Amino acid sequence: MSAALQRLQHELQRTILSGVTNDALVCGTDESDRAARLGIYVYAYRSRLHDALVDNFPMLQVHLGSDEFAMLARGYIDVQPSRNYSIRTFGSNWSEWLKTQRPDEPWLSELAAFEWALGCAFDAPNEPPLSCDALSRLAVETWPTLTFRFAPCVRHLTLETNAPQLYDCAARGISAVGRHEGASVEWLIWRQSLRTHYRSLSPIEALALTSLLAGRTFANACERLLYHCSADDVPTRAAACLKRWLADGLIVGLGLSGSD
Amino acid sequence: MTSSPPIADLGFGLGLRPKHYEALLGEHAGAVDWLEAITENYLGLGGKPLHYLERLREKYPIVLHGVSLSIGSTDALDERYLRHLRAFADWLEPAWISDHLCWTGVGGVNLHDLLPLPYTEEALAHVADRILRVQELLGRRILIENVSSYVAFPQSEMREHEFLSELAVRSDCFVLLDVNNVYVSSVNHGFDPREYIAALPANRIAQIHLAGHSRQGKYLIDTHDAPVSEPVWALYRDTVARFGSVPTMIERDANIPALDELLVELDRARTITREVLVDAA
Numbered sequence: 454m455s456a457a458l459q460r461l462q463h464e465l466q467r468t469i470l471s472g473v474t475n476d477a478l479v480c481g482t483d484e485s486d487r488a489a490r491l492g493i494y495v496y497a498y499r500s501r502l503h504d505a506l507v508d509n510f511p512m513l514q515v516h517l518g519s520d521e522f523a524m525l526a527r528g529y530i531d532v533q534p535s536r537n538y539s540i541r542t543f544g545s546n547w548s549e550w551l552k553t554q555r556p557d558e559p560w561l562s563e564l565a566a567f568e569w570a571l572g573c574a575f576d577a578p579n580e581p582p583l584s585c586d587a588l589s590r591l592a593v594e595t596w597p598t599l600t601f602r603f604a605p606c607v608r609h610l611t612l613e614t615n616a617p618q619l620y621d622c623a624a625r626g627i628s629a630v631g632r633h634e635g636a637s638v639e640w641l642i643w644r645q646s647l648r649t650h651y652r653s654l655s656p657i658e659a660l661a662l663t664s665l666l667a668g669r670t671f672a673n674a675c676e677r678l679l680y681h682c683s684a685d686d687v688p689t690r691a692a693a694c695l696k697r698w699l700a701d702g703l704i705v706g707l708g709l710s711g712s713d
Numbered sequence: 714m715t716s717s718p719p720i721a722d723l724g725f726g727l728g729l730r731p732k733h734y735e736a737l738l739g740e741h742a743g744a745v746d747w748l749e750a751i752t753e754n755y756l757g758l759g760g761k762p763l764h765y766l767e768r769l770r771e772k773y774p775i776v777l778h779g780v781s782l783s784i785g786s787t788d789a790l791d792e793r794y795l796r797h798l799r800a801f802a803d804w805l806e807p808a809w810i811s812d813h814l815c816w817t818g819v820g821g822v823n824l825h826d827l828l829p830l831p832y833t834e835e836a837l838a839h840v841a842d843r844i845l846r847v848q849e850l851l852g853r854r855i856l857i858e859n860v861s862s863y864v865a866f867p868q869s870e871m872r873e874h875e876f877l878s879e880l881a882v883r884s885d886c887f888v889l890l891d892v893n894n895v896y897v898s899s900v901n902h903g904f905d906p907r908e909y910i911a912a913l914p915a916n917r918i919a920q921i922h923l924a925g926h927s928r929q930g931k932y933l934i935d936t937h938d939a940p941v942s943e944p945v946w947a948l949y950r951d952t953v954a955r956f957g958s959v960p961t962m963i964e965r966d967a968n969i970p971a972l973d974e975l976l977v978e979l980d981r982a983r984t985i986t987r988e989v990l991v992d993a994a
Contacts, residue, residue: 455835455838457833458785458787458831458833458835458836459787459819461868462816462828463819463820466818466820466824469824469826470824478864479864479865479866480867487864489930489932490863490901490932493929493934501825501826505825534818534822534823534824535818535822535823535824535825537823538753538756538781538794538823539756539757539781541753574760575761576758576759576760576761576762576763577759579760580759605759606760644760647764
C-alpha cells in the first residue's frame with residue numbers, strides 16, 4: 454500500500470484547495486521559494502475552474518460583469534471541488550448555488566440554469582430521432598400504455614424571470630434590458646442536428662411533456678390534459694404535441710408500460 | 714500485454730482544437746499528418762464535438778490524449794472512466810492513447826491539474842501496477858507523458874528521467890516525450906534537459922509534444938499560449954538526434970492563432986527532423 458504517497462497527496466491537495474501553503478511539503482531554496490512554487494498550483498486551480506465557468510456561462514458574465522462574476526465564481530470554487538473527470542461538468546451546480554447566495558436576484562440563478570441547459574443540449578450524446586412512420590405503424594391498442602424516450606439533449610425548465618430574454622439580449626450585444634419576474638413559464642431546450650434551440654411551451658404542451666418525460670404513459674398524460682382542455686379536444690391537442698416533437702427530433706424511442 | 718503492434722511513425726501533427734475544425738476539413742485539408750484529440754473533450758458527448766471528430770477521422774489518423782486518468786493517484790482507478798474510454802476507443806480506433814505521469818486529485822476530487830509525483834520506489838511500484846491494469850482494461854499499451862512541474866518533493870529517491878525510464882520498462886508502456894515540459898522543469902528545478910533526454914530509453918519514445926511556455930518571475934509555466942521557444946527548438950533538435958524520427962506535434966491551448974501560423978511552426982519541426990536525419994545519414 455502506498456501510505457506515504459497517499460499522505461503526501463492529501464496534504465498537497467489540502468494546500469491547493471485551501472490556498473494556505475504548507476511549504477514543508479516541497480523542496481526550495483527558502484520559505485518564499487517554496488511558497489511561490491506551491492502558489493503556482495493554488496492559482497492555476499482557481500484560474501482553471503473560473504475559466505470553465507466563463508466558458509459555460511458567458512452571458513451570465515456579460516450581465517454580471519467580469520469582477521462580480523469572478524467574485525461569485527471564487528465562492529463556488531471554494532465550496533464545490535470538481536468530482537468529475539471532465540472539467541466541462543464543473544458548473545452543474547452553479548445555478549443551485551447562486552440561488553442560495555442571491556435569493557433576491559432569481560434572474561441570476563435562472564440565467565445560469567438556462568445557459569447550463571443550452572450547454573448540455575449542445576453536446577449531449579447523439580441518438581437518432583424516431584420517424585413519424587414509427588408511430589403510425591403502431592397498433593391502436595398499444596397507445597394507452599405507450600411511453601416515450603426523449604433525446605438526451607432535451608431539457609425542460611420552469612422559469613419565473615425573463616432569463617431567456619436576458620440571454621438572447623446579451624448574445625446579440627444588447628445591454629439595455631430590464632430584469633423582471635412574472636408568472637412561471639415552461640421552456641423546452643433541445644438540439645436538432647447541430648443547432649441548439651429553445652422555445653416557451655403552452656400550458657398543455659408543458660403538461661404533456663413533463664408527464665411523458667417522467668415516464669408516464671400516453672393515456673396518463675392525456676388524462677392530465679383534461680385540466681386544461683375538454684375531453685373532446687384532448688386527442689387533437691396530444692396529437693399536435695407529438696407531431697411537433699417528432700418534427701423537432703425530440704423522441705428517440707418507444708416503450709410499453711409494464712414491459713422492459 | 715505486449716500484443717499491441719509497434720507505434721506507427723505518423724509524421725507531424727497538431728493538437729485538435731475547435732477553432733481549426735473547418736480549416737482542417739477545408740482549405741488546409743491534409744496539411745497535417747495526424748491530429749491529437751483531448752479525450753475528455755469528446756468522451757460521452759455528441760453534437761458538434763463528435764460531429765467534427767467523425768469527419769476529421771475520415772481524413773486524418775487520430776490519437777487520444779487524456780488529462781484525467783490520474784495514474785499516480787492513490788485513489789482507486791476510475792473504472793467508469795476507463796470503461797467509457799475503452800468503448801470510445803473501440804469506436805474511434807485511435808492510433809494510440811496517451812495520458813500523463815501525474816495525479817489529478819484524491820478523495821474523489823479532481824483538481825484538473827497535472828500534479829507531479831515524488832520519485833520514490835513506492836510511487837514507482839504504485840504507478841507501474843496501475844499502468845498494467847489500465848492497459849489490460851483498454852486492451853492496448855498506452856503512452857505516458859512527462860509533465861511540467863513547479864515543485865519537487867524531499868522524499869524523491871531518484872531523478873524524474875530515471876523514474877520515467879524504469880516505469881516504461883516495468884509497465885511495458887511507451888513514453889510521450891514533451892520536450893517543452895522537460896525544458897520548463899529543467900529551468901524550474903535546475904537540471905540539464907539534455908542529460909534527461911539522453912538517458913531515456915530510445916525504444917520507448919513513441920510521440921513528441923512541442924509547446925510554448927511563459928515566464929513568471931524565476932519560474933517557467935507550461936501555458937501553451939505562445940509559439941515554441943528557441944531553447945525548446947534547440948532541445949528538439951537534440952531529441953531527434955537521439956531518437957530519430959518520432960511522431961511530433963504542437964499543442965496550443967490559449968491565444969490560439971489561425972491554423973496557418975501553427976502550420977509554419979510545424980514546418981520548422983519537419984525541417985529540423987529532416988536536417989538532423991540527413992546529417993546522421
